[in-house]
Amino acid sequence: MQLTITVLGENHPDLIIELTRAIKEAKCTILESRMTELGLEFAGHLLVEGNWNHIARLENAMETLASRFHLKFNLLRAKEPEESAAETDMGLPYAIDIFATDQINNIHDLSEFLISRGVSIMDLSTSRYPAPFTGTPLFLAHMIVRIPSGMRIVSLRDEFLDFCDQMNLDAILEPVKR
Secondary structure, three states: OEEEEEEEEEOOOOHHHHHHHHHHHOOOEEEEEEEEEEOOEEEEEEEEEOOHHHHHHHHHHHHHHHHHHOEEEEEEEOOOHHHHHHHOOOOEEEEEEEEEEOOOOHHHHHHHHHHHOOOEEEEEEEEEEEOOOOOOEEEEEEEEEEEOOOOOHHHHHHHHHHHHHHHOOEEEEEEOOO
16 A cells, blocks of 8 residues: 655754654655755655555654644555556656746746647656856756657657747756666
């Protein structure tokens, strides 16, 4: 059985230790996680696995952590992998890296471009920072996308690069390397 956990709240130096300790003590395993500091706040997404009674124990432990650290948890029991694998085309994982001057519509327009072509977004990370010397706000995005198996990659890449040229985005689309 799998449990997805989303956690938001004030950042504490030992928060990751306490969170992972609760998972370990419930005899669950972390399959995937992303935990980060956002300003002065903490945000985390985890996919945890365990048998039903360990998951129930973990759900109770999350309530204790929520009150102790003033956190907000959202817990969702995930579908079993064999159920969702039949419904989804596994496709080809590709990475997209975008560098641009900070424009408010970059992510929306890029997402719309990909989704309209049947490309699903699996992971998205963005940040903003000042350019060296000039201080101009720059935008950085890293995406992992799933391209449908039957799609011609060369055609998609050409359309993507044309789109990026029109939007004044410097972009790379390449296979995920593991």
